[in-house]
Amino acid sequence: MSSKSQAAQAGQALWAKMPKANAELFALTYGSLVTELVRDYEDPIEVNAQLDRIGYSIGVRCVDEFLSKADVAGMGLTTQCQNLRDTAEVVAKMGFKMFLGIQAEVGAFSQDQRCFSIYLQDNPLSTFVELPEDDPSGGEDLRRLKYSNLYCGVIRGALEQVNLKVDCNIVRDTLKGDELNEIRVELKEVLADGAGDDYKEE
Amino acid sequence: MSLSALAIVGRHRTPFYMRDFTIDADNLSSFGIYGQGGLSEAEFFGDHFGIADDEAIEKTSSAWPCNLHHQFLLQAACNQLEEALREGRWRPNGSGADACWVGSVMTSDNYKAFAYVTTNVIYISLIEDEIASDNPQVLKSHDNDLKNLFANIHRLYTDHLLNPFASPNSKITSKRFDLGVIHLADKFNGR
Numbered sequence: 533m534s535s536k537s538q539a540a541q542a543g544q545a546l547w548a549k550m551p552k553a554n555a556e557l558f559a560l561t562y563g564s565l566v567t568e569l570v571r572d573y574e575d576p577i578e579v580n581a582q583l584d585r586i587g588y589s590i591g592v593r594c595v596d597e598f599l600s601k602a603d604v605a606g607m608g609l610t611t612q613c614q615n616l617r618d619t620a621e622v623v624a625k626m627g628f629k630m631f632l633g634i635q636a637e638v639g640a641f642s643q644d645q646r647c648f649s650i651y652l653q654d655n656p657l658s659t660f661v662e663l664p665e666d667d668p669s670g671g672e673d674l675r676r677l678k679y680s681n682l683y684c685g686v687i688r689g690a691l692e693q694v695n696l697k698v699d700c701n702i703v704r705d706t707l708k709g710d711e712l713n714e715i716r717v718e719l720k721e722v723l724a725d726g727a728g729d730d731y732k733e734e
Numbered sequence: 735m736s737l738s739a740l741a742i743v744g745r746h747r748t749p750f751y752m753r754d755f756t757i758d759a760d761n762l763s764s765f766g767i768y769g770q771g772g773l774s775e776a777e778f779f780g781d782h783f784g785i786a787d788d789e790a791i792e793k794t795s796s797a798w799p800c801n802l803h804h805q806f807l808l809q810a811a812c813n814q815l816e817e818a819l820r821e822g823r824w825r826p827n828g829s830g831a832d833a834c835w836v837g838s839v840m841t842s843d844n845y846k847a848f849a850y851v852t853t854n855v856i857y858i859s860l861i862e863d864e865i866a867s868d869n870p871q872v873l874k875s876h877d878n879d880l881k882n883l884f885a886n887i888h889r890l891y892t893d894h895l896l897n898p899f900a901s902p903n904s905k906i907t908s909k910r911f912d913l914g915v916i917h918l919a920d921k922f923n924g925r
Contacts, residue, residue, distance in 0.1 A: 563898025674899075
């Protein structure tokens, strides 16, 4: 499919233009964010929800930058995504590439074309991380912590700004022993453009 | 020559990690490393010190996967090293691994203890020498092998510290670190 390779190439070009940061510093910053949250909230489910919220606020801001830069890379307003498949390609090949520099794959499209999965081979957020073993003295089970839940929030926030309401979940995690990271994205609904009605009133 | 035990000690003499690597440690005087249920030394010699003592022994020795004999030797070596550092008998010179290398700090039976000092962590290893050698060449290569071993363990330690869930002042409970050290020890012992 030409759109696939087009997205990959555009992603590469965008990544080249972005300012780079030190990967270790990035991973350590995220690591201390997560451990602070764990210390504050203690319940791993609550921490997952907080990470999702933090990711959401990152996503709503990133998407505008992405769309403005994507114009330059040849994937602007004129070449809109026709369906969820295109959206998935853009998010994985261009979005993840541009902001994190990693190659993400899409797959596992559902029958009704409303769900898909994003696969990440390596995860820059979880370099050096090892989830602690079960605390025998009865501490919280950190196995239920979704360390990279930030990604779910970012995807959710970004797609909501373009009127796609989605639900994201991490289904496979290398920190828990799986071979790769998998994020499952499900389209809940396509929102109608809100601003249009207000303008019409006046 | 083989590595019998390793201790990693932080500031204020707090131990982060103590482990021994000999095969017979598992059979004879192990107090049940990883649930092996070895004979306690009390039973081995036919004495019976009472249940309370057995439990106390069980507790202290299961705190570290290292039998008591080795623990005592490691502690003694640590004392010697602390004294030497305090009296200024050793100064770092050279660069890299050479700067951190202290050398032999204690000899006991057929065990020798070697130390490697980094900014805030001390590594002490117990080496069992079957054949003592006076040949300086052999001693030098012996020292170099140990220096490399310590440098690798130090690298593993820094990697472990980068884990956000690891606290710099507490016991090292990471499986990854443990497996890494065992692997290095096996390579060193030629197993």
